Amino acid sequence: MFYNGANCDIYIGKGAGKKLLNDIRNAKKSIKIVSPFLSPFLIAELIRFRKRNLDIELITTDTIEDFYGDYERNIHQLILQNKETDxxxxxxxxxxxxxxxxxxxxxxxxxxxxxxxxxxxxxxxxxxxxxxxxxxxxxxxxxxxxxxxxRIYSYWYSQLFPFKVYMSPDTTALSDTFIHGKIYLIDDQIAYLGSLNFTASGTKHNYETRIRTTDPNVIKEIKEELYQLLHHSDIPERDIQYWGKQLYPEPIN
Missing domain, CATH: 1.10.287 (Helix Hairpins)
Incomplete structure (x- = not known):
């Protein structure tokens, strides 16, 4: 994707994530995120937003799994087990x-x-x-x-909200493409691009660069790019059905 002449604001420094988080938390309809790295507490926020009936879409890499020791993992809330009876x-x-x-x-x-x-x-x-x-x-x-x-039960797995977990070159030899971009689209009206990951360090502590735009033409292009990345990318991805079988027990009767 290439777009020239965009109308935008530029933020550089340690406070680059504050405005982003405020816009995300004030979303009225939808939040779409591309970030290769994620913090568990921010994923928990997306889960809460989904429970408020906001449309959430997430594109990330296979670093999404987060462990809390004995605590429940976010991944169990993102991947839901469904059971059918024969x-x-x-x-x-x-x-x-x-x-x-x-x-x-x-x-x-x-x-x-x-x-x-x-x-x-x-x-x-x-x-x-x-x-x-x-x-x-x-x-x-x-x-x-x-x-x-x-066997009287069969199982299949669904997502709390649409997300793609693309495999990094470190975990597969099928592709040399790493999803390294950071893109945020809020209510299809506000877009952020830059170096800032959806992590605690990225949004609060790191020295980051960030562009914010509400330019309708730019928003249209970014929206289309995210749609293609979510639905039509040929980058290898983690299989949700296989992942679910690893997460949950599947008693047969």
């Missing part, structure tokens, strides 16, 4: 369970009869009756294993 599998499992119960009652009844006969007649031949009882026990065990291994 009704046919449930009916099949219930049928097997009913058969298993019936066979168990029959087996217990046969065992009780054999014990009674053995007690009154003291005949060693009664022990032969244990053979069919043993077969019944094996059949019951077979059904219980089928019940245990029958």
């Amino acid at each position: 009704r046919e599998a449930v009916e099949k499992r219930e049928k097997w369970n009913d058969i298993s119960k019936i066979l168990t009652y029959i087996t217990l009844g046969l065992l009780a009869i054999c014990i009674g006969i053995a007690y009154f007649f003291r005949d060693i031949k009664i022990a032969l009756a244990l053979i069919p009882i043993g077969i019944m026990v094996l059949i019951i065990k077979l059904y219980k294993n089928k019940i245990k291994n029958q």
Whole structure:
């Protein structure tokens, strides 16, 4: 993308992030961010903004994962687990369970009869009756294993808001492109560009450069660029379905 003659404000120094955060926190409709590095507390703010029904879009690199030790990670709120039930599998499992119960009652009844006969007649031949009882026990065990291994749930994963996590050249040999740009688009009316990452150090402490513009023509170009980057980029990205399977347990029944 190239655009010449833009009307903009320029900020340089340690306070370059203050105005940005104020505009983000005063957003009325949408926040769109491109930043290769992220701070957990700022991601938590985006999560809160989404719960206020703001449209959020995020483009970052595979440094998004953040750990709090024993605390809940933001990534669990960004990637949501959805569970679907296979009704046919449930009916099949219930049928097997009913058969298993019936066979168990029959087996217990046969065992009780054999014990009674053995007690009154003291005949060693009664022990032969244990053979069919043993077969019944094996059949019951077979059904219980089928019940245990029958998958009735399937899982898929969705996003709290649209985001792309592109893989950096350090983690893949498929691309040498690193998403290093920092772009912020607020309510499709205010845009920021510069060196400032969406991090605590970037927004508060670092010596940064930042351009702020409300130029309608520039906003239009930036909006289109973000759309292409979010929906039509060929840079390798982290697969949300695979990532979700790593984050969450998936009991089958």
